[in-house]
Amino acid sequence: MSTPAPAASDAALAALRGDLAAASFTVDGVADLFGDLATQALYREQAVPARRAVEAAVGGSAPAGWDPRATLARLFLLGGQVPRAALDAALPATGTDGLLRAGLAVAAGAGDDDAVRAAVDLAPYTATDASGDVSWWLASDLGELARGGAIATDHVLGAGGASLTLAQVTMRDPVGRVLDLGTGCGIQALHAHRHAGSVVGTDISARALAFARLNAGLNLGDSGAFDLRLGSMLEPVAGERFDLVVSNPPFVITPHSGAAGRAVHDALGDFEYRDGGRAGDDLVRDLVTHVGAVLAPGGTAQLLGNWEHRRGEPWQDRVGAWLDASGLDGWVIQRELLDPAEYAETWIRDGGTTPDRDPAGWAAAYGAWLDDFASRDVEAIGFGIVTLRRPEGAATLRRTEEHTGSVRQPLGAHLAASLAAHAWLAARSDADLLDAHLEVAPDVTEERYLTPGMPDPNVVVIRQGDGLGRGVHASTALAALVGACDGELAVGQIAGAIAALFDVDAAAVRAELLPAVRGLVRDGFLRPA
Template sequence: MTPEFSDDLCARLREAFQRTRYDADGVLEALGAAAHAALGRNEPELAYRASADAGDLGTLIRLFLLGGAETAKAVEAALAPVPLEDALAVGLLRGDGELLRAGLDVRPHGDDEGQWWVISDLDSELLGGEVPPEHVLGVGHASLSLIRATIRRPVGTLLDLGTGCGVQALHGARHAQRVTATDVSPRALALADATFRLNQLDVELLRGEWFAPVARRRFDQIVCNPPFVVGPPRVDYTYRDSGLAGDDASGLVVRQLPAFLNEGGVGQLLASWLHIEGEDWADRVTRWLPPGTDAWFVQRDIADPGLYVGTWLRDAGIDPRSPEGRAKAGAWLDWFADNKVQGVGFGFVTLRRAEVAHPTIVCEDLRQAYDDPLGPEAGHWLDRVAWLREHGGELLETRFRVPETVLLETVAGPGDEGWETTIRRLHRTDGPGWQHEVDELATALLAGCRGVLPLSDLLELLAFAHGGTAEELEEAALPMMRELVRHGMVEPVS
């Protein structure tokens, strides 16, 4: 059944949630910090106990967040003024003997500016088994990571490609004047539509595969959480499987997305890529890029094939020990072996339609511990790339400074004349925490970057103090300065 939430039902449901304070703040207040944290660890007992004295709000917490069964009388009181028959008709509730359970996942979700409710399908744990093929995923770790990695600057138009439950479009509506959301799944579009109606948002919804629904249109920003699971070309679950082999789904989005951007427009997506024996992953992903596209590929993790398969089987509610699980795992691992797959990379891709002959393309690892949102850093990265494109020929005339957030670490070992410095490493203490190893001359050069003298004068002084010529030093200094500028470890002074 494809649920159809009317405006009237959504208005009544919103009234019930507002009356009971079924929102992120209200749930936290009702449960308390300890029980709320335990719930996040899939340890529900504390939350069950805390919700017992929370009245109607407690009923909604047990019903929608804990997967509990409640009496019709309690649910009717908690959802008033929503008629139970209407909630049952759209699948919001389902019967369990004389009790009622949630038929859909409805949970609060918010940011620093406010709160929403997101409607999706119940996960495998609450279903008690494998999810159906048309399963609509809720707000999970992947979608949250894309939310945090997305640039939040005002734009006119934003496309959420493959919207699922609609959570990316919710956040996009904060900074975009008009939002369009697409999906190939009618069920996903129905639940996304219910989410938007419940939150009183006007979002254009279109059905179709990939970019077909928006053919010949362009947007200022595109976000995409595609079905990026890699493996044999099959579709078991529409939320994660594309029907394309290997990492072709990620490759398709990267290849086609820039054509749907306005000049200077930005696209951001989650992606996976194969690590093939004898092949550099950076070479693989850069081959996907169309001309005239700035690109920043950030690899956050590399999964072993065996771990990867087991993780996604459990995600769908399949026990890897079961006959079905072993059969699917075997076929999956055979495909990896036949294609010489040594690992599966996962990360974020930021693209900008630049229409230039020599775009900037950078692939780098960010597998260190990092909890800050990547979105602001992605925006600054694009700014710094644009500055280098405009002023790259003027670096020698530019005055630079090292930000206060950048520190120099030195490591010394015993030598013939006492302690001798063996490692000099720059650390950026904010953002992704980039690091760069530098030599003695680079350390001396950066010590002079205080925003007073242009780079050419600093190189002249360095040549005088250490021997050689400024021209010789330029050859090594200019590429280093460009890289440090891109990483925000030195910045131009206007």
């Protein structure tokens, strides 16, 4: 059962913000307290090294003399109890009573030695998005490690890996209105607030909206900074238009019908933050196909999602059909792929059930997930990034690709540049492209592979250091063209010079090079001078 959602005045949150900063309760401050070993272990949900580091920092000192970082880390990050005297010293302007009034902590009594424990997770957060660095504090519900048990079904998630991914891939051009669909604790709204005129956040959970409101007050000084609305999917904003929609929706594919649905519900419950209550990947499909209704002309939607790989149907065709139905420009990048068993294991553990803790519940949920996937011939489940844009005219972009390797985050600026390049190319014929003056992007390098003893390379790779880190195998002619693109000569002039150098037909060289040049411009290897 969850505790009541937290709430506090902006003045109280300003005092807390000042206390947290003065205590160096930041990502760097906590990492310095824990040390590398404990910090890395905590990322793996292993708290023993961090608890040992806290105990070493506290030593035998009186509670009022504890390192404030140790007090706050023990309380909020590790699920431990602290004496009132230690907490009053760590947060002098707020005090234990201030945390109690805000619903952030609970106390056993009013004495200096009485124990206080956290009612919520309050963690320092740092990230780099396409607008630059941020450093905040995020309140959310206590995780399994701090609770010492399974999470509640109305759990409000903090900033996990998916949240950080979405924040980093989101384009950060200045915009008017932003919609954060499924705002949760408000992390995407906080990022959007830095480059938007206004931000609307929606969620089916009133508890999530309370956390988003508190986080706005804690970090922006204004708990009313976001227009927060209760409701499902696009219903709270029907008839409105936004320049940017971001969403980390409840995309987890969970059995919801028949015997499989009952088995999962009985074993795990239904978690609001991850389960959209829809069969298969219908929720993501519907969001892709309907989000255009709230996009302003030229507006963009960026979201995360899962999709099923079904036997006999390439995932690119299946998801591509969603893009076709949307009427929008669409670009899908698949970043991960799990088989049905891996997927079931991931999300059963996420709900706090393990084979050791609840063997019967684990087995029932596991079998139900496998049965549900088998009913639709699902062979694998993809996870990735969906970028949609409402074009001024007809949609011209439909791109589905897999990229499971490392990327250079934040990716948002790269995605924005690629969309701009696509629009630039769509407006230019081959004749226009031959007249264009291009230059090589500064992150591009060339790799040459030679057989020992041979004078010429047998493989040339044009490599991108930024963005998706693509590598393109280049012919001799293409490598020569890229090497000559310094903005001085037009593409057609360079192609003509290459044809003359190799004594080949100029029209044939142009026909070979122009499609490749379009691809290199689209992906950011080459750009207009």
